Amino acid sequence: MNCKKAGVLISASVDGELSLNEEQEFLLHLSECEECRLEFEDAKKTKMIIKEKIIQFKAPQALIMSIMQLTSLGTKEHEDTLLYE
Amino acid sequence: MDKPDPTRHTKTRTKKESLSREEHQKQLEFQREAIVHLNALYNYALHLTMNPSDAEDLVQETYLKAYRFFNSFERGTNCKAWLFKILKNNYINRFRKNSKEPGKVDYDLIKDFYHSIKDTRSDTSETESDYFHSLLHEEVYQALHSLPEEFREVIQLCDIEGFTYEEIANMVESPIGTVRSRLYRGRKLLRAQLEGYAKKYGFNTNNSQ
Numbered sequence: 001m002n003c004k005k006a007g008v009l010i011s012a013s014v015d016g017e018l019s020l021n022e023e024q025e026f027l028l029h030l031s032e033c034e035e036c037r038l039e040f041e042d043a044k045k046t047k048m049i050i051k052e053k054i055i056q057f058k059a060p061q062a063l064i065m066s067i068m069q070l071t072s073l074g075t076k077e078h079e080d081t082l083l084y085e
Numbered sequence: 086m087d088k089p090d091p092t093r094h095t096k097t098r099t100k101k102e103s104l105s106r107e108e109h110q111k112q113l114e115f116q117r118e119a120i121v122h123l124n125a126l127y128n129y130a131l132h133l134t135m136n137p138s139d140a141e142d143l144v145q146e147t148y149l150k151a152y153r154f155f156n157s158f159e160r161g162t163n164c165k166a167w168l169f170k171i172l173k174n175n176y177i178n179r180f181r182k183n184s185k186e187p188g189k190v191d192y193d194l195i196k197d198f199y200h201s202i203k204d205t206r207s208d209t210s211e212t213e214s215d216y217f218h219s220l221l222h223e224e225v226y227q228a229l230h231s232l233p234e235e236f237r238e239v240i241q242l243c244d245i246e247g248f249t250y251e252e253i254a255n256m257v258e259s260p261i262g263t264v265r266s267r268l269y270r271g272r273k274l275l276r277a278q279l280e281g282y283a284k285k286y287g288f289n290t291n292n293s294q
């Protein structure tokens with residue numbers, strides 16, 4: 001495998017979505033190629049940045065309540081889980 | 086014959102109870118499978134609409150529909166993915182059709198949006214000290230939103246929500262190969278954006294401890 005081919009696989013590899021064959025060839029290339037290895041590390045980092053820096057908002061309490069009512073559920077325990085988890 | 090018939094009495098009651106038990110079962114299962122994803126659904130709706138009250142409407146509608154059609158949910162598959170797909174369809178039907186300039190990002194709105202909430206997330210767990218960590222939440226958000234929607238969407242579903250390619254493919258109604266290449270291309274664009282922001286800091290690494 002050359003760098004060009006490995007480069008295309010980096011993204012899916014970070015997600016663990018390569019086929020077994022691809023994965024093997026890709027790892028083999030990484031073991032021999034410093035440049036692609038760094039590229040791979042950077043790609044992992046970028047994924048992490050999105051995960052960490054994009055703020056995840058929690059549903060407002062009123063919305064939780066009204067959806068609980070939609071399905072006529074009002075288990076206190078469950079509301080607590082959603083609100084304070 | 087004025088002796089009460091206990092058998093008959095029990096029978097009627099049992100029938101009544103079993104009917105409501107069925108409904109109760111459905112509710113319990115719905116709670117276990119679907120309601121636990123409420124925060125994720127709301128978060129996604131908010132990122133789609135950029136408007137809290139629209140997001141609430143969207144989530145309400147999604148859960149109403151989900152509950153009504155809960156029987157069509159394929160047991161054993163990812164319920165979160167199923168809900169996201171319903172939400173996405175609702176979004177397209179309700180909001181995108183009326184949008185004057187689809188895909189246009191209002192940066193002021195994003196700024197207000199981010200300033201209006203208090204970031205409770207702690208970054209102290211980040212031990213690495215490279216330039217990526219000098220990026221602000223707002224900047225990463227802007228970088229993500231500067232991408233064409235088809236790229237932003239798959240990155241969001243993959244990196245933030247943790248869906249598999251197969252689940253995403255089903256959600257955006259495209260082949261897995263398309264999802265894969267959109268992620269590849271989208272991330273390339275995103276990296277370029279992020280590095281652009283990072284340059285502002287002169288690849289600052291002096292915030293290391």
Ligand SMILES: [Zn+2]
Nearest residue numbers: 003006033036
């Ligand atoms: Zn290489």
